[in-house]
Amino acid sequence: MVVLSQNGRQQLPLIKACKPNYGFTGIPVIDMTSPHAKAHMVEACEEFGFFKLVNHGVPMEFMSRLEDEGIKFFSLPQSEKDLAGPPQPFGYGNRRIGPNGDVGWIEYLLLSTNPDSISQICSSISPENPEIFGSAVVDYVSSVKNMTYEVLEMIAEGLNIEPRNVLSRLLKDEESDSCFRVNHYPPCPELEALRGRVLVGFGEHTDPQIISVLRSNNTNGLEICLKDGTWVSVPPDQDSFFINVGDSLQNFSPRIQTNGFLCFSPYLVSSPVSW
Numbered sequence: 001m002v003v004l005s006q007n008g009r010q011q012l013p014l015i016k017a018c019k020p021n022y023g024f025t026g027i028p029v030i031d032m033t034s035p036h037a038k039a040h041m042v043e044a045c046e047e048f049g050f051f052k053l054v055n056h057g058v059p060m061e062f063m064s065r066l067e068d069e070g071i072k073f074f075s076l077p078q079s080e081k082d083l084a085g086p087p088q089p090f091g092y093g094n095r096r097i098g099p100n101g102d103v104g105w106i107e108y109l110l111l112s113t114n115p116d117s118i119s120q121i122c123s124s125i126s127p128e129n130p131e132i133f134g135s136a137v138v139d140y141v142s143s144v145k146n147m148t149y150e151v152l153e154m155i156a157e158g159l160n161i162e163p164r165n166v167l168s169r170l171l172k173d174e175e176s177d178s179c180f181r182v183n184h185y186p187p188c189p190e191l192e193a194l195r196g197r198v199l200v201g202f203g204e205h206t207d208p209q210i211i212s213v214l215r216s217n218n219t220n221g222l223e224i225c226l227k228d229g230t231w232v233s234v235p236p237d238q239d240s241f242f243i244n245v246g247d248s249l250q251n252f253s254p255r256i257q258t259n260g261f262l263c264f265s266p267y268l269v270s271s272p273v274s275w
């Protein structure tokens with residue numbers, strides 16, 4: 001039996017449910033070390049606004065450490081997690097996402113990618129071990145940043161936009177408003193059985209930034225919208241990253257398409273970074 005708090009009961013009617021669409025196998029896979037990577041990235045951006053990246057150079061150790069720290073944090077008692085919230089805009093959030101009143105079956109940490117800001121907030125996220133949590137985040141984010149500079153330079157080259165660093169320099173800018181989330185989509189089997197559908201964790205949206213880099217533990221849950229409007233499930237992958245084109249990248253070239261996506265999965269812990 002599920003007993004919901006008063007707060008949970010009020011929000012539940014607002015949280016959408018959907019039927020996942022599994023079985024799609026057409027997500028482009030780009031090997032970053034391939035000589036054809038640039039051209040393939042541009043094709044994927046044109047057709048899907050989304051692709052999977054392999055041989056990306058981010059050490060698996062950074063990904064696992066971050067995932068372990070995320071799981072530890074979300075396993076804390078609610079009262080302890082609440083000490084790191086509400087997000088203003090950074091910090092711990094639960095069900096309420098963003099400033100527009102959106103809600104979802106999700107809890108998350110939203111952080112800046114700036115190392116000083118990360119260290120500051122870590123004392124409220126992990127008062128016992130702020131350095132351990134902080135170094136897991138800083139190592140992961142800085143390694144993903146380096147990979148993303150390279151991805152953007154390859155896309156610029158593939159599109160023949162000059163100079164090569166026209167996109168990556170926006171990320172390197174100290175004033176960049178890039179952000180990092182660790183999302184947790186808690187299990188809710190009883191409620192889903194009640195509705196006969198899965199609850200949506202992070203509703204349909206596009207990302208306003210240039211690019212988002214997503215990673216999740218090996219769990220289904222992410223869906224993207226194809227050009228024809230069909231929503232398809234992205235098969236999960238423990239080792240790879242998924243790149244999603246944001247609204248701002250689309251402004252650089254009419255050839256590129258942005259993408260709607262949503263995330264609904266129970267049990268999923270994901271760590272997207274958006275620039």
Ligand SMILES: C=C1C[C@]23C[C@@]1(O)CC[C@H]2[C@@]12CC[C@H](O)[C@@](C)(C(=O)O1)[C@H]2[C@@H]3C(=O)O
Nearest residue numbers: 097098099100102179181205206207208274
């Ligand atoms: C529901 C929402 C959360 C979000 C703003 C939005 O209305 C749609 C985009 C969301 C997103 C995704 C990438 C980043 O995590 C984020 C901070 C952003 O800029 O756009 C979030 C927004 C948010 O959490 O406020």
Ligand SMILES: O=C(O)CCC(=O)C(=O)O
Nearest residue numbers: 183202207214263270272
């Ligand atoms: O948790 C995820 O993988 C999706 C998150 C997401 O859509 C976002 O941060 O924009």
